[in-house]
Amino acid sequence: xxxxxxLRMRQLYLLVALYENRNVSHTAARMGVTQPGLSKWLGExxxxxxxxxxxxxxxxxxxxxxxxxxxxxxxxxxxxLDRTQTTIRLxxxxxTGNLVVGTTPTVATGVVPRAAHLLGKRHPDAFLRLVxxxxxxxxxxxxxxxxxxxxxxxxxxxxxxxxxxxxxYPEHIRIVVGPQHPLARKRKLAxxxxxxxxxxxxxxxxxxRRELEHELALAGQPxxxxxVESGSTLVILSMLQxxxxxxxMSGRLMESFHKNHQLVPLPLxxxxxxxxxxxxxxxxxxxxxxxxxxEGLLQAARx
Numbered sequence: 001x002x003x004x005x006x007l008r009m010r011q012l013y014l015l016v017a018l019y020e021n022r023n024v025s026h027t028a029a030r031m032g033v034t035q036p037g038l039s040k041w042l043g044e045x046x047x048x049x050x051x052x053x054x055x056x057x058x059x060x061x062x063x064x065x066x067x068x069x070x071x072x073x074x075x076x077x078x079x080x081l082d083r084t085q086t087t088i089r090l091x092x093x094x095x096t097g098n099l100v101v102g103t104t105p106t107v108a109t110g111v112v113p114r115a116a117h118l119l120g121k122r123h124p125d126a127f128l129r130l131v132x133x134x135x136x137x138x139x140x141x142x143x144x145x146x147x148x149x150x151x152x153x154x155x156x157x158x159x160x161x162x163x164x165x166x167x168x169y170p171e172h173i174r175i176v177v178g179p180q181h182p183l184a185r186k187r188k189l190a191x192x193x194x195x196x197x198x199x200x201x202x203x204x205x206x207x208x209r210r211e212l213e214h215e216l217a218l219a220g221q222p223x224x225x226x227x228v229e230s231g232s233t234l235v236i237l238s239m240l241q242x243x244x245x246x247x248x249m250s251g252r253l254m255e256s257f258h259k260n261h262q263l264v265p266l267p268l269x270x271x272x273x274x275x276x277x278x279x280x281x282x283x284x285x286x287x288x289x290x291x292x293x294x295e296g297l298l299q300a301a302r303x
Contacts, residue, residue, distance in 0.1 A: 011045075011080070012074040014038065015053075019071045022060040054147050072143065072162070076283075079145030097289045098127040102150040106250040107276050110153050112167060114303065115296035122292045132232065134205045141261045142279065148290060151297070153207035153250070155274035166294075167277045168301040172251045172270060173211050176263045178240040184264040191219045191268060198227035200236055200247045211274055212248040218271045237262060250276075276301075283302035 014031055018038070025232045028035040046053050051069040055070050063071070099119070103112045108130075116128055131138065131147070141147045143160060154165055159206055173195060177184055183194065201224075202209045213223065227245065240263060249263070257263040278297055284290070 009078075011041065012078055014041070015045075015074050016071055016078065018042070018054075018061070019063055019067060022062070024061070025217075029172045037099050054282065055079055075140075075144040076281075077145075079141075082146065097120050097123065097125075098129070099149075099289050099293055100131065100147045100214055101293070102131045102133065102141065102147045102152075104135050104138070104152040104207060105132055105202065105231055106153060106206065106253060107151055107171075108132045109233065109256065110250075110252045111276070111297055111300040114300035115293060118296035118299060119289075121299070123289060123298075128293075134203065135207060136205050139279075142281065145281065148280065148284065149293065149297075150279045151276065153274050153278070154277040155207065155211065159279070162282050163279055164276045164282050165279045168297060169252075170273055171276045172273045173208060173215060173248050174251050174254045174265045174270070175239065175248050175268055176247055176257075176265050177245070177256055178242065179261060179264055180242065181240075181244060181246075181264065183246075183266055187267060189219045189266055190214070190270055191260065194246050194266060194268070195221055195224060197225075197244050197246045199224040200228040200230065200239055200245045201226055202236075202248075203229055203231050206231065207274075208248050208250060211272065215270065215272050217268070252276075 003149065014027070014033070017031050018024070021030065024038055024042075025035050028038045031038075034151045035074075047254070049066070049070075051066040052064055053070065054061040054063055056062070068231065101112065112130065116130065119126065119128060123236070131141075135150070135152050138147065138150045138152070142150050143162070153171060159165055183189060183197070186193070201212065204210075216223070224246070228239060230239075233253065236249075237257060239245055240247055246266075249257075254263060254265055258265060276295070280290075
């Protein structure tokens, strides 16, 4: 009998936990098994595979490349089964299908809501869950099959094996201020003019923050005085309304706030241009719901 036929779901959870903890005793305590039992099972699995999954190092277990590959597939299986359980529960409530889409704050108010609206027209009985979070927290969920798509700026996204990225539209950052800011009515500015003011920025892990620092490096400017750090677009927007704060923002997001007279883009000599795209798993089955959402994204991007 092949080892895959003997493998149980519980053992997949054990493998992932061992990979994350790098310690047999801690993993055994966390998962409610005995340490000898866990060690015996791991040895049997390595014997079946005829490869070493872990090496013992000074800081505990060190996963081999074989282990990393196996854990990647284990996480995908666990994620798919969790999604299946959710789908069955939704079907019992009259929902015809479900889709989970991750998005970073810088693009959350752009194409994603419009694509969601278009999806609702074509599949009114489907369930869509939108998750807005940092890219480093969204990508593992995509790899594990817990998400179907991640929409983000692509210039800072690192694609793992098994993922593909489709570009949606070119994107750039803009430096913005509130309508009452001293620089709001200036028609021409140099970077040195805005560096005298304090900044509010997204976290270090945000693509916009990294893009800002690339732009400043090209302009030969030092790191600004970051007075406030926030991952919430609404917090940044609110804090810009009063005072002298300056903030980086994606171009499309800025346009919507500028039309409502909530923000003013500063006329600076920008040099970089990025892009926004949608990332998904290569092995994912394309259901009618997946296809409809992708078509909605592309239509919203063109618009």
